[in-house]
Amino acid sequence: MKGIINKGIQEMVESMYGTDAWNTVKEKAGCNEPFFAISLDYPDEMTIALIKAAAEVSGRDEETVMVEYGKFMVPNTLKKYYPTYFKLAGSTAREFLLNMGKVHEQATRSITNAKPPHFDYEETSDGKLRMCYHSKRNLCAVLRGLILGVGILFNEKLKVQEIACVHKGDPNCIMEVTFS
Structure with missing residues (x-):
């Protein structure tokens, strides 16, 4: 990594x-x-x-540490080292999450052998956002924390529900984000 x-x-x-x-x-x-x-x-x-x-x-436990790490990472470490990408990613938590794949691609473009995750998105009729996470590392708990960290960054309260997980036998991890 x-x-x-x-x-x-x-x-x-x-x-x-x-x-x-x-x-x-x-x-x-x-x-x-x-x-x-x-x-x-x-x-x-x-x-x-x-x-x-x-x-x-x-x-x-490790899962709790991974979630806490994700929550910390966005508004602290990543914002500090990649401020330009944060300015381009959007002005709301939803915009930022919808651009998360692009942010990963841009941030790792000049890094040899980078293997950033890929995301597919689905917006539900009730305003929720489903994020399908594709990564060989399968750090789903970190993603949950990163999503919550995006909420902290934008001072928005987000709820994250894992509706599918590779660790439970599903083909991909899918997070459903509720914005309030």
């Missing part, structure tokens, strides 16, 4: 639990990186190990 992902984990852990906790997370994950260059590739296994270690250090 790209360094921005690991940088976000670091910033979340340091923000929520402090620098000592981050050092413990790195140690438990077997991570010897002094810092993460946001555009470099790091092994997916390292990212997963960091998430598992963050769960252990925080006393939370």
